[in-house]
Amino acid sequence: MYAGSIKNHRERETGLLVYPVYSRRSQGLSLGINLFPDRKRCSFDCPYCEVFPFKSNIRFSLNLMKTQLQEALTLVKTRGIEARDICFSGNGEPTMSPDFRAALEEAFRIRDDSAPETKVVVITNGTGLLDNRMFELLRQSAAKGLKVWLKADAGTEAWYRAMNRSQTPYQALRGKIRAFTSGAPATIQTMRCMVNGVPPAQEEEEAWESFVTELADGTMLEAVHIYGKARPAPEDPLTESLPSAELERYGQSLKKRLESAGLNPAVQVFP
Numbered sequence: 001m002y003a004g005s006i007k008n009h010r011e012r013e014t015g016l017l018v019y020p021v022y023s024r025r026s027q028g029l030s031l032g033i034n035l036f037p038d039r040k041r042c043s044f045d046c047p048y049c050e051v052f053p054f055k056s057n058i059r060f061s062l063n064l065m066k067t068q069l070q071e072a073l074t075l076v077k078t079r080g081i082e083a084r085d086i087c088f089s090g091n092g093e094p095t096m097s098p099d100f101r102a103a104l105e106e107a108f109r110i111r112d113d114s115a116p117e118t119k120v121v122v123i124t125n126g127t128g129l130l131d132n133r134m135f136e137l138l139r140q141s142a143a144k145g146l147k148v149w150l151k152a153d154a155g156t157e158a159w160y161r162a163m164n165r166s167q168t169p170y171q172a173l174r175g176k177i178r179a180f181t182s183g184a185p186a187t188i189q190t191m192r193c194m195v196n197g198v199p200p201a202q203e204e205e206e207a208w209e210s211f212v213t214e215l216a217d218g219t220m221l222e223a224v225h226i227y228g229k230a231r232p233a234p235e236d237p238l239t240e241s242l243p244s245a246e247l248e249r250y251g252q253s254l255k256k257r258l259e260s261a262g263l264n265p266a267v268q269v270f271p
């Protein structure tokens, strides 16, 4: 039985499949869907990752997810709160779950029946795009209204290695992100923080702006979210927040660059 209260994302580490959380980037209440209640699974190993080590015997169950999602939507409605979105994100990379496709279908069905104004979002690191079937699922789902929020933390391979520590080849991933935004609406999400006390270098800043400008040119890129480290991470203090003013400066500089290229995806900063 769903018994969550609108508190914080730590509930996803206690086995809940649907957890309510206030989301900066959604600017309101988000109902997270956690496909990994037993342990974290991800193709990235970001040093700023907020998922603390945990283990449980709970297995993902589509039926339980459906029940919890329905109950969560009913609960927020009775409290007079708007759920901004239903978001696939918790405890790892959603596209790595064998249940992702079915869970996505059910989330859309329940959303359509109970809360048609609520968006359905997937927060992904993009590595699933290297699988043609997953690329196609996300492309088709985006055409039906799925909001795809794609991580792109780095404009250089060196910063990608520092920020994401992944085996996935950087250039291949970049190419797939470009291919995806060419044919489907998407939002780019970039975490900006210090690693080992070092902020992104000037070369990284320039390369990242070029990459995002290239992603916006002639494609369906809707928005760029620049966000800072606002929550504790198990590897703290390996990564540290940058001052809000610095994040705002990244946003202003990117906006200028995009405007000078005649491009206008929204640029939003979440310190």
Ligand code: SF4
Binding pocket: 042, 043, 044, 045, 046, 048, 049, 050, 051, 091, 092, 093, 125
């Ligand atoms: S992609 Fe997300 S879940 Fe995976 S390690 Fe990075 S922050 Fe954590």
